[in-house]
Amino acid sequence: MLHLKADEQLFTKAGDIKLGIIHYEGIEAGNIPSMLVGRLQLYTENLHTELQTKALTEYPGIAASRKIFKRTGADPSKHRPSVEALYRRMKKEPSAPTGNSAIALNNFFSLQYEIPLGIYDAEAIKGDVFIKIGRDTDSYEGLNGRINSLNGIIGTFDEDGPFGSPYVDSVRTSVHDGTKEALQVVYFHDDHSTDQARKMLEAISKMFLQVHGGDSSIYLLSHENLKLDK
Template sequence: MKITLNKHLLKQMPGLKLGIIHYTKITVSESPQMLRGRLQLFQEQLFFELDTKPLTDFPGIKEWRETWKAFGADPNRYRPSVEALYRRIKKQNYLHTVHTAVDLNTFFSLQYEIPAGIYDAAKLVGDIQLTVGGEEDGYDGLNGRFNSLHNILQLKDEYSPFGSPYVDSIRTAVTEETTDALHVLFLRPSMDKEEALKLTTACGNMFTSISGGEASCYVIDEESPSVLVNGKEPFTF
């Protein structure tokens, strides 16, 4: 599976980068009490912080709003997923646990102030590319409705779009039957390569410590815009 960052995107946002984690032999199940408690505590702490701190004062949210605008989308109408999560917490509408994969994905997004998505690798078709959606692009999302991806970054396999830093598709959703998964971290463009790889590796390490299996970690950016999963010097642990 080859994952590519479309080179045309880099003209509008040279620092654009993705953290890619490929999991194999994982077990997706009900989250342990440790993870449920940690996620709840983090949300409660964030709620009090949001009481006095504007959303745009969070560096990750500010940076992703700017990225949205760079590609022609309106962040006030279609918000980056991390901002949507923070807005829920600000209203004390805390996120309920689902299973280990979704809960860890949510935790990483909140902790690092970045959009993130996790996808069942068995449901992906062929190679994957990060592009900007056209007028015709969209899918039925995990939010229960059809979502247009016009001017929004999208992950697209050889069948159709399936993920984005806005909302993900139901087609590639991870379930408790999933054993191989692709985790995509929409990293801050300002983050340097070393920090990006360190963050991606830390997420992979925490994920496998809870869900078992193995993780191979990569970063794609302007310097290395594509990667062949399981074929290009991953960091494996």
């Protein structure tokens, strides 16, 4: 049974944010289908061209994510939101999508919607999931090859500690070609209404399932809805 809970203090500090949760089951994640490669490549090339004449500060989603980091106690210039890091990479070079299809699609959603997303192998998650602001004692090995502190950053935790954030995801719960069950966390900012967030979650889930098969369940955590059980 899936149990997720958000700390009430998170919303007191971060503002009227919302946390989208998509639970995928029975998926087939592996190499990116050739048809999807072409679509993602075209998107990143167009974005790269746009970024040559448009500043990152002009993207509302990036600006909103930076504000949330500041509110929760993190320095967004030192610990950039993952969406900003992706845009910076695209500005330098429109890298071709490679590797695992779930990760590639997760990055595409982040670029498209201008928000951080995390995706995790659900079978690697131990027990209940709790989302809160990290402290200086909270850290993990990240996909960026470093030990990352979550001090002042929103973090996803299980019984073994933190495993994800809108900054960088962990090695411990990373998805791979054998992943059959995944948990996706979507970090909406306070400019998103509940209706907008739900529609975006439905669109994300629909495209993800078209590529990977399986089934999904969609949830939305907010200040009014701190807990969910499945």
